[in-house]
Amino acid sequence: MLPSKSFLLALALVMTLSAGCASVDRQAHADALAAAGHLQHERLRADAFVLTAYTRITRADQPLRVYLEGDGYAWVSRNQPSLDPTPRNPVGLMLAAQDPSPNVAYLARPCQYTPMADNPQCRSAWWTGKRFAPPIVASLNAALEQLRARTPGQPLELVGYSGGGALAVLLAARRQDVATIRTVAGNLDTEFVNALHQVSAMPESLNPITDAPRVANIPQRHFSGANDAIVPPRVARHFIAATGTRCAATQTIPGLDHGGDWAQRWRMLLDNAPACRDGTSPPL
Incomplete structure (x- = not known):
């Protein structure tokens, strides 16, 4: 059964718990959201990291839609x-749980949800200045390879x-099998966003806007x-301007902020x- 009213009821319960108690267990929160969307918890050893995933794959002859989480609770101040x-407000997971497609997978970012004991190399640099670094992209790409093998x-x-939008672009630019890209509040120009908020540059991270020409012919909506x-x-x-193509479009949604109720819509x-x-869509 695909998520419908049961998801909305479970989501309401989870959000009520989150609002009422700041100490709600983040793993239990994610498990409840995933269960409402009939997504199964698993862990994937992917290059340098072990990643947490939630999956629902029911039709091997259909495309696989993969959701990439945002930066999570990266900074205390x-x-x-x-x-x-690990995110307190896992918008990416909420979106995945709402998706009625037959094949849905969600990937947490390196060091989110997975116990640190399974990722002894996890240091704060991987979710701050190096959060879009080549090893992060390589790990997520390795996870995509494992997931895609289930829908050959x-x-x-x-x-x-959010930051998962940056990684969606970076991954698509390095693969030949991506049919579409969607981003939600995507950080698609990290240099611009960092300058906007007057925070430090990230010289060890990749900036997705530099790969805009490489994904220009992939249908995408931001x-x-x-x-x-x-x-x-x-x-x-x-x-969109950097892609210079007819295949990229943006859509602004009234009434929503960065961490708002995107799942409801x-x-x-x-x-x-x-x-x-x-x-038309270009052939893969």
């Missing part, structure tokens, strides 16, 4: 990194929330919240599928 980047010959559809002060809509517009937004402006 402007200058103090957290000890655990089928294309990937990537969805990234959703922004009209009230998003963290990654404002002009970031997506900068990225997600099924409707999914219906607006990415497409090139001539109505």
